[in-house]
Amino acid sequence: MPFRAAGTLVRVTSTDLAGPGDPTDAAADAPRSAETGRDAAPQYVLPLVVRIERDDPPARTDALETSARAVLTLLSDERATGDGEWAAAVHAWEDARIRKVVRRARGAEWRRAAALPGITVHGESAEVRVFPPVPLDGWPKDLARLQVSGTHLDDPREPAAPATGTPVLWLNPELDMSAGKSMAQTGHGAQLAWWALPEADRAAWRAAGFPLSVRPCPPHRWTELTAGGLPVVRDAGFTEVVPGSCTVVADHPALRARV
Template identity: 75%
Template sequence: MSSNDTATPAAADPRDEKPQYVLPLVVRIEKAAPPARTDALESAARAVLEILADERSAGEGEWARAMTDWQDARIRKVVRRARGAEWRRASALPGITVSTPHGTEVRVFPPVPLDGWPKDLVKLQVSGTDLDDPAEPGPVPDGAAVLWLNPELDMSAGKTMAQAGHGAQLLWWRLPDADREAWRAAGFPLAVRTAAPERWARLTTSGLPVVRDAGFTEIAPGSCTVVSEFPALGVVAP
């Protein structure tokens, strides 16, 4: 799974001089019943959107300062895994859990300093487990945003979960307030799919939000990992 992932290349950047925060995400992976890969990717993306939209993240909310500090620096996300008692301890910490009808659970927590993780999260493993889809994902639901993955990159499940979260966040930033609220009210419908090579070439030059990885783990700096499209709201490739 992924370590430090950011939505921008690791080049010289004034944001590097600011205190660095990370958005922790934890996916529940029980030995006997691991989640499907695509369901986990989509849950991670929704979890990021849920905390961005939460009232505690805005104004005088209890998470607002941490959210601001995190977004003023590099946008880092770290995905860890938990099961059993580990998951129960993580679930007791302030955060938001996204669950699906298929049993997938991903919990997102307010940002923490890079070296200031809560003890019940810092002990969780980052690497060592990957996920598979038992069947090919179905068609994209009507009215859903699509987070298109680069077909040429081979990323672990955790790395891809972080990248899907980045793609959802860039799309959230692109939308006007009214569209954000409509998306939130609908439950953040979205799909994560791997683009066909010919589609990917068009997507990366379309002007849509593109995630370019910082290159701290698994892939080269500046690699395009996700392009965010939302046909229902007019955010679409030509």
Template identity: 75%
Template sequence: MTSADTSPDTSPGLSSDTGSAPTSPFRHSETDRDAAPQFVLPLVVHIEKAAPPARTDALETAARAVLVLLSDERATAPDGEWTEAVRSWQDARIRKVVRRARGAEWRRAEALPGITLGGPAAEGGAAAAEVRVFPPVPLDGWPKDLARLQVSGTDLDDPEPPPVPDPATPVLWLNPEIAMSAGKAMAQAGHGAQLAWWELDDAARAAWQAAGFPLSVRTPSADHWARLVASGLPVVRDAGYTEIAPGSCTVVADHPALRGPGRA
């Protein structure tokens, strides 16, 4: 699974009419973010050879994991044990890296401070996706049990096409013209979820959290994608560290609370 060390950015004009938080980390200038100490948000996906999870399930679980961490009291309380690390991460480029683990590797990862989303392996077919998210770490300061995990060599597929998403559910739309490994796409979905979270007002955030962060990750048609990019919804623009060209639009975060007149 390829490393997905990327950075989202908002397109010009994502603005006050969406009720965005004034402290959004995506408001920093390029210079400010690059000059700050760099941190990364590690995500580890549990992949056993005999029963890997479905790709879309893994992408959706990774996106929810990011939201759960962002809303966790350990990351939001003034004296939270993860608050300083999350603040330092958000002051720099918003990097996420996805690695895979199986067997003893996964058990060691679970022993480290973090949050696991997902369930046990399903009977037959693909396993239920399981992703553990960890508080941000310095770019060159990974815990050894995470640093040794693989970032390449495994990809994921969907046994069947995912269903059409519920119009009332937030959707993270992937660019249909860009091929990404599962790890890269998981990080991009996490970026999209984070952009939506920061653009929502407090009431919408609370409602989403109370509902358990329902969301879908889907790939639209080319025409639908063009409308989404032009709609004014939050757009993830990749920093170009891995796999794709800098500035590529990878995800549009389509949350019902962010839709307005003329939006797709």
């Protein structure tokens, strides 16, 4: 499967993530009314479910990081590649407008979701289950009934500075996004980094367990980062933020070394 060359600026929208084979980003920034090949393709969505128990919710930053690692875990799973059982769904999802939807569950809801085919990724306090892509109008009933909006999480303390050499998904410091929206955005940023990395660097990242950090970008660095040749997520503006907002910059050391 072709991948974007490292060192190119990648701008995509949160519900319109350009596939790895797209030669340009033009379709990603096209008006909503314009139909492209991805519009005409069957539409799929990547479901993510975060476990939020009433008395023991995860920390916000840990949930964002775990969501990003969940996306990477699925993309690199043998079931999602080659002739794997999820590969056809993943390919169909990548051929259309790549969407991610984060829902929340607790108690029996979480147990029903965990029984469906997927992968649960654990953080320090967070649990996120990622599922193979499903048709936009074909969600399994145990996922379709879960809530999307209103996901609110806090950090009990300020996260430490990212470890030296760790990939960082920098959040736009000027945007106020819900936890669910931010989890989808960090998933997009991780996916762009994965596409842009050479095979050897992808393999090394996977072998290490996909270490990464999610942090608000220092305001004085945001313009520099968005213009610096690293992958950038640009939002379509369907929810929470205005169209065209840059939400995440994927700052992987192997990509920074190539720009």
